[in-house]
Amino acid sequence: MTLIINATQIQSIYHHAKNVYPEECCGILLGTIDKLTKTVVEVIPTDNAWEQSESVFGVASSLENLDRTKASRYTIPPQDIFQAQKRGRDLQLNIIGFFHSHPDCPAIPSSCDRDRAWDIYSYPIVSVIQGKVSNFQSWVLDCNGIFREEEIHQG
């Protein structure tokens, strides 16, 4: 699979990532899919709802979760996913992936990213080091559930 994304769309992801640094940004990619490519049509930046989801599920009390702040975790608000699905239906587009940023970390998926990934989506990650974008890579799960780098083609 190749992810086709244009310069404006990439800039919009970078902009969101720099804006919320040092927290993780996240968002939704709407687009089209054929056999070999996913083409981004719209980038939808969303809030990072990690804290809300933490309190909803009441897991903030455990020691293990103390370091799971918005600097290292993201949750796309369910209502935003719902709205993106609706918009996708209206425009005959699909959700083709979810992007997020890694503040001061490489653009490589974490084990947490792996645990929550679905094999039909692309997972672009933008690495933001000291407030500046340093790298942008996209990832997809292979048939063994291992993240593989996905080719990005600037369309």
Ligand SMILES: [Zn+2]
């Ligand atoms: Zn991540």
